[in-house]
Amino acid sequence: MTPQEDDDDLTIADEAGEEPVAFSLAEVERIAEALVFASAEPVSEAFLAERLPRGTNVNAVMQRLVEIYAPRGVNLIRTGDRWAFRTAADLSFVIRNDSETRKLSRAALEVLAIIAYHQPVTRAEIEEIRGVQTSKGTLDVLMEAGWVRFRGRRRTPGRPVTLGTTPDFLDHFGLEELRDLPGLEELKGAGLLSGRIPPGFAIPIPVNVDELSDDEDPITQLDLEELGLLTPGGDAEE
């Protein structure tokens, strides 16, 4: 890994074709490795030859880099006439992709936001705010993510289940408490709410509510099953 003290210097002609700049072999190696590292695709020798000082023996440079990286956790490999860095084969176990993260769908983001701002909120209320029905998969995704929970039951006819956010929700979004969520003025100020806002438009100040509010009853496991909210092995589809 020690950069070589090198006798043979190469020269690169400045674009304007003026005085050539001298590059040491170590320098050329550095450029080559940076180019391969930063490239999204394996890099062809022709591409390298174009970027490296004129007269560089690209193949020789790459061979040296191969040697340098051979004992490391990352190797320089050649596929066809292209070069790329790859995790050393014997270490592939450490980078196994055990946790592919998925983007939340727009619907899920909306529902999550409504739950955060309007909690405790029932499913019917969410639908009223969104103006569309919420597919079951959407709530499932949020539950699976660990950001949304059933809180209790509203003491109204039908005893609908109320939803709220979890401590993990705060963690993930870097909030200390729910009240840290920006309000109307701040959303406006940040340019997130734009244009004309009709009078009476309000954004609730979410309350930190670990305890049930006065119009909520605790929820039981039985309730959930009765409501069909817990479906064993339900596939989350959007």
Next chain:
Amino acid sequence: MTPQEDDDDLTIADEAGEEPVAFSLAEVERIAEALVFASAEPVSEAFLAERLPRGTNVNAVMQRLVEIYAPRGVNLIRTGDRWAFRTAADLSFVIRNDSETRKLSRAALEVLAIIAYHQPVTRAEIEEIRGVQTSKGTLDVLMEAGWVRFRGRRRTPGRPVTLGTTPDFLDHFGLEELRDLPGLEELKGAGLLSGRIPPGFAIPIPVNVDELSDDEDPITQLDLEELGLLTPGGDAEE
């Protein structure tokens, strides 16, 4: 908590919990570098600690890797509490890519700097410093870029939301931590990061105010034109 003491060998328990596998320090280094090298995003120390043999001094391993890579075309750098490989800054001239970076407006750049140096800062404070209201879309752009975030709320009347920078901000501008912001100490020392006039900040008030002082020239209409404040002969419409 004390898995010792085979000099430089560490042990890792296999997932199945069978015989522990011994790893040499070189091996641990290889794993660490593979984990970081494979990722485009910076990798947190917590993530590394989880994947390296139990008892590994992650920081020491990373420091050694930093030294190993320091002379190379690809360097190991720390940003916040995360590690990443990045192409060496001095090679910017060969691989520089202007097309990729979005241009920030002057206003957005100014707001970004104020947030970075004054954080946590409220929008009202930003406006106080700039002497102008923040136009819609400015904060928006910075948040979308992932450099600025809502941090929390100030414990003052009205509980205004405060803004701050993100870990990606550090990464993008090549900062290890916020303390590395250029000129931070001098600005602090000069009292320029506070809302109050520092003691000793005084400006001389001319005694005879109608006359110009020795180092002043009268300003003329012509001067204003030269300065582009008044443009003669432009079309008189916006």
Next chain:
Amino acid sequence: MDKLWQDAGGADRATDDPALVIDVTGFEGPLDLLLHLARTQKVDLARISVLALAEQYLLFIDSARRVRIELAADYLVMAAWLAYLKSKLLIPQQAKGDDGPSGEELAATLAFRLKRLEAMREAATRLINRNRLGRDVFARGAPEHIPHNVESAYDATLYDLLSAYANLRQRTAVTQVTIERRKVWSLVDARELLTRMLGEIVDWTTLQHYLLPYLPPEDRVTATASAFAASLELVREGKLEIRQDGAFQPIYLRKGPGPQPPVPAQPATGGVD
């Protein structure tokens, strides 16, 4: 003040030239404009002549007004404040005490704000000229994995969340309102302007004195009416005090003591809740 400038330059008649256009669009607000003017003094910001600066600014606004450039309220508030500052600086120092900060203190405040803004500009330049990721310095181009601390299998930022919410609420709010460009000052405008102006000026002051001269003539009537109506509301809220010495006398305004409690506080009565 006109005299001063005529004496000094003798060229300001040129502003009557209708072809003259003032370029305010290039400025990021009044402080930016002031900073620019301060630089033309070619001295360290800590040594600028605040008075000369105020003069230059007012001259500038005056020229803009003469050629009927519409100036944002920010510029007008600053003009009003600088006119006030100027009067404070020119009047021999009054007995200190009840009248708020002295002209010197106000001038120092302005100089501080200019210096602070300039410092932030410089900081911004240094920041943007650093070796930036994606321009000068590059990440692995072909990542093989994405490290996440795997508490959640889903990825979303607070920004994603908030923008989804804001979009949704906006979408569902009924907003098919197009309002024609207004020719009158709304109460909201007037209120905003008054609040900001009086936040800066602590003395009794009249609207006519500082603000109105910088408004386009055709706006003055509506601005006066709206400002008066807005001022009554502000008084009711305790944010403003109004004084008038007699019928048809000028109306003086100043910052109020803050919201009034509904019942005057009565110390040490045996009130029980």
